[in-house]
Amino acid sequence: MNIDIYVFVTLLVLGYVFGRLAEKKHFKSIIEREKKYKDLLTFSERLPPPGMNNTDAELVGGSVVISVDYFKRIVAGLRSIVGGRLTTYESLLERARREAILRMKEAAIDKGAIMVINVKLETSSITKGKGQQIGSVEVYAYGTALSPIAV
Amino acid sequence: MKYENRTIPEGINVSEEHPLKEFFILALGLGAITILVVVMLSLAIGKLVHFIPFSVEQSLASSSFATDIADDVVLSKEQQRIEDYLQQLADELSVAQQLPNDMNIIVHYVDGDTVNAFATLGGNIIIYRGLIELLPHENALAMLLSHEIAHIKQRAPIVSLGRGVAVGLVLASLSGFGDSSVSQQLIGNVGLLTSLTFSRDQEEQADIEALQTLEKYYGHTAGAESLFEALSEGESALNPPKLLSTHPQTEDRLERVGRFNGSTIGAVSYKPLPAFLIKEEAFSR
Amino acid sequence: MLVTNIEIIPGKRVTTHLGMVQGNTVRSKHAGRDIMAGLKNIFGGELVGYTELLQESREEATARMVQQAKEIGANAVINVRYSTSSVTAGAAELFAYGTAVIIE
Numbered sequence: 001m002n003i004d005i006y007v008f009v010t011l012l013v014l015g016y017v018f019g020r021l022a023e024k025k026h027f028k029s030i031i032e033r034e035k036k037y038k039d040l041l042t043f044s045e046r047l048p049p050p051g052m053n054n055t056d057a058e059l060v061g062g063s064v065v066i067s068v069d070y071f072k073r074i075v076a077g078l079r080s081i082v083g084g085r086l087t088t089y090e091s092l093l094e095r096a097r098r099e100a101i102l103r104m105k106e107a108a109i110d111k112g113a114i115m116v117i118n119v120k121l122e123t124s125s126i127t128k129g130k131g132q133q134i135g136s137v138e139v140y141a142y143g144t145a146l147s148p149i150a151v
Numbered sequence: 152m153k154y155e156n157r158t159i160p161e162g163i164n165v166s167e168e169h170p171l172k173e174f175f176i177l178a179l180g181l182g183a184i185t186i187l188v189v190v191m192l193s194l195a196i197g198k199l200v201h202f203i204p205f206s207v208e209q210s211l212a213s214s215s216f217a218t219d220i221a222d223d224v225v226l227s228k229e230q231q232r233i234e235d236y237l238q239q240l241a242d243e244l245s246v247a248q249q250l251p252n253d254m255n256i257i258v259h260y261v262d263g264d265t266v267n268a269f270a271t272l273g274g275n276i277i278i279y280r281g282l283i284e285l286l287p288h289e290n291a292l293a294m295l296l297s298h299e300i301a302h303i304k305q306r307a308p309i310v311s312l313g314r315g316v317a318v319g320l321v322l323a324s325l326s327g328f329g330d331s332s333v334s335q336q337l338i339g340n341v342g343l344l345t346s347l348t349f350s351r352d353q354e355e356q357a358d359i360e361a362l363q364t365l366e367k368y369y370g371h372t373a374g375a376e377s378l379f380e381a382l383s384e385g386e387s388a389l390n391p392p393k394l395l396s397t398h399p400q401t402e403d404r405l406e407r408v409g410r411f412n413g414s415t416i417g418a419v420s421y422k423p424l425p426a427f428l429i430k431e432e433a434f435s436r
Numbered sequence: 437m438l439v440t441n442i443e444i445i446p447g448k449r450v451t452t453h454l455g456m457v458q459g460n461t462v463r464s465k466h467a468g469r470d471i472m473a474g475l476k477n478i479f480g481g482e483l484v485g486y487t488e489l490l491q492e493s494r495e496e497a498t499a500r501m502v503q504q505a506k507e508i509g510a511n512a513v514i515n516v517r518y519s520t521s522s523v524t525a526g527a528a529e530l531f532a533y534g535t536a537v538i539i540e
Contacts, residue, residue, distance in 0.1 A: 016171070031161070041156050042456050044515050044535045045443050049154050049453070068523065075170060076462075078177040080526050083466030087166040087173060089523060093460045094164045097531065101456075115154075119456060121531055123521035137523045156455035157508035157536075163500050164460050 011070045019069030023091060030098050037105045042116045048146055049115075056149055058111060061142035062103025065126065066096045068135040076135075092137060097121060100141035108145035119143035189318055196313040200306055205253050205274070208309050212273025226260065232427055234260040237278060237296070240289070244297050247368045248360070250304055258296075266382070270299040272308045283428065285381035288421035290365065290374025297361035297368075298378075304360070307353050358404055362411045372411040374421050379404045437502050438512035438539065445514065445539060454510050454536040459500030463493045464527040490528045494518065497532040510536035 048055070068076070072088035079086050100121065108116050122140045226234060237258045245256055259277045266285060268278040276299045286292050302308065365372045383401040438445070469485035476483050497518070505513050516534035523529060 020170075034158075038156060038158070041154055043154070043453055044456050044517065044533060045453070046515070047443060049152065071174070072170070073524075075174045075177065076524060076527070078181055079173070080464040080470075080524070081181060081467045082177065083464055083469065085166065086462040086464055086524070086527055087168055088170055089462035089527070089529065090460065091165045092523070093462060093521075093529060093531070097458060097460060119533075120517065121458075121519050121533055123519050123529070123531060125521045125523045125529075135523045137521055137529070152450060153452040155452065159457065159504045160507050163503050163507070164458070 012074060015070030015072070015074075019071055022069075023095065026095055026099070030095065030102065033102050034098070037102065037109065040105050040109060040113065040116065042101065042105065042119050042143065044117075044119045044143075046118050048117055052115070052146060054149055055114075055146040056111075057144050057146055058113075059142060060104055060107040060111065060113070060116065060145040061140060062100050062105070062107055063138060063140040064096055064099040064103060065136050065138045066092055066099070068092050068137075073135055093123075093139075096123075096137050096139040097141075100139040104141040104143060108143075108147075111145050111147055113145035113147040115146045116143040117146060188321060192317045192321065193314050196317055197310050200310045200313050203309060205251075208306075209273035211309075212271065212275055226262075229427070230260060230262055233283075234258060236425055236428070237292075240293060241276065241296050241300065244293060244364055244368060245300055248297060248300055248304065248364045250300060254303060256300055256303065266384075268295055268299060270302040270308055272312065274303050276300070276303070282381065285384060286424070287377050287381075288374055289424050290369060290421050291377035291381065292424065293368060294361055294365055294375040294378045297364040298357050301357035301360035301364075302353070305353060305356060307350075307357070310353075311350060355407075358407055362408065366411070369422070372408065375411070376405050376408045379408070437506065437510075438514075439498065439502060439516055439534070440512070440514055441516045441534075443515050445512070448512075448539045450512075450514075450537045450539050452538040454505075454508050454538065456533055457501050457504040457508070457510070457513060457536045458531065458533040459497040459502070459504065460529070460531050461493050461496040461500065462523070462527055462529045463489060463496065464524075465489045470526050486528075490520075490530070493528040493530040494532070497530040501532045501534060505534075505536040508536060510538055512537050512539045 048057075068089065072092070075088045076086045079088075101119070104116065104119070120142055122142070124138045124140075126136050126138060237260055238256075241256045241258045250256070254274055256274050256276060259275060261277060261279045263279045264281040265279045266281040268276070268282050270276050276296070278295070282295070283292065286295070362372050362375060365375055379401050438448075465485050465488075469489075473483045473485055498516075501513060501516070513534040513536055516532060519531040519533075521529045521531075
């Protein structure tokens with residue numbers, strides 16, 4: 001039991017320090033890239049803007065799997081006993097969602113698109129077994145990239 | 152019709168609360184609740200268990216495996232003699248200790264090197280040769296026996312069984328939901344620590360009662376300290392830290408004996424162990 | 437704030453499309469509810485606690501999405517969709533997203 005406590009505390013501290021660093025870094029990079037790709041418009045509507053007839057339409061997508069760190073898992077585990085908002089998982093979802101959209105945008109830019117319409121988000125989770133769980137979330141963002149036809 | 156993407160401000164989808172703050176609030180709160188529940192359960196069971204008749208405990212014990220081990224071994228003539236002697240000493244001590252009439256003590260002698268002795272369900276006391284060999288005189292052996300008899304008198308085996316079951320149930324009921332394997336471990340450890348402190352109280356009580364018995368039986372308590380010295384000699388290799396151990400630390404116990412011994416005036420004589428026990432010792436070494 | 441999952445609102449004209457807005461949340465119920473749900477699993481039937489949980493989560497995700505829309509000056513969110521996942525047992529993870537627009 002003694003050993004268990006040391007292992008537990010070590011994992012907790014490691015999870016907190018590295019998880020927090022990774023999250024900060026990730027958010028920073030997300031915000032940076034969101035600024036960079038600001039000119040590529042994204043909409044969740046089905047119809048292209050009127051007058052945009054001379055375009056190629058192609059499906060683009062971007063996906064990401066993000067795992068939760070040990071510390072967040074502990075906090076979420078404790079929180080789920082009390083009930084309420086699992087704040088530590090919320091930032092996980094937020095990161096995954098924005099990263100997936102960014103990757104979709106990157107894919108669209110590679111195709112020379114100027115707009116992505118009908119964007120949809122799909123989430124799934126990869127969980128392994130009970131007990132030794134790997135809590136991770138996959139977000140797939142996909143939409144139709146509209147790029148002007150090169151004449 | 153205009154098409155544009157405006158920048159969405161940060162912080163709408165994530166809460167600003169610092170995760171460490173949340174962690175400490177949750178961990179402390181849930182820890183406190185766990186301790187409270189375990190303490191309340193332990194207290195309630197400690198009271199309730201006294202309504203279970205001793206005969207029920209005895210029938211429970213007949214199916215318990217610890218006594219089976221002791222019973223299955225056919226004792227040699229020599230070993231039977233030791234067991235009979237231990238039984239007789241235990242009976243005499245039971246009288247001095249005013250054990251209730253419906254309780255009776257059965258001593259089992261185990262020919263093993265383990266330095267150990269324990270009381271279990273149904274008034275069964277199991278003593279290993281390894282421990283007896285370390286005892287210098289009968290006074291120390293009597294201290295050991297009365298300590299175990301005190302446990303039986305306070306119904307410690309069935310109380311701890313009941314507590315174990317109840318605490319186990321509460322902790323197991325936490326496992327049914329959430330990603331709780333880890334948080335459950337956290338809470339489980341807190342619960343275990345709490346129940347350990349509880350059984351430490353029983354040990355201290357048993358020590359005190361055993362010392363009172365010695366006082367009555369021999370007229371003094373000198374020699375009791377030899378038991379604890381022998382015990383610490385036997386386990387000095389791996390002495391668990393105080394927080395995690397069921398039994399109180401040897402120093403604490405010796406100090407208690409010292410307080411009792413303070414009343415002893417003049418030189419005291421120890422009653423030696425019977426010859427066959429000493430012979431056994433010499434033989435086995 | 438008008439929230440809808442259609443694209444063309446009858447009688448209204450969209451003047452400006454402002455882009456995607458999203459809301460997400462992860463919520464759970466307290467242990468008692470989880471235990472009750474576990475029991476209910478034996479007999480079958482509606483898990484009222486979890487229905488409530490998902491409903492609350494959906495409302496919260498929607499509210500966050502609407503707040504994003506408000507912050508960027510929209511007065512309607514059209515083409516709203518929901519998506520769920522399950523990173524951890526006993527919790528509801530909800531996404532709500534749509535296009536923020538200005539209508540007149």
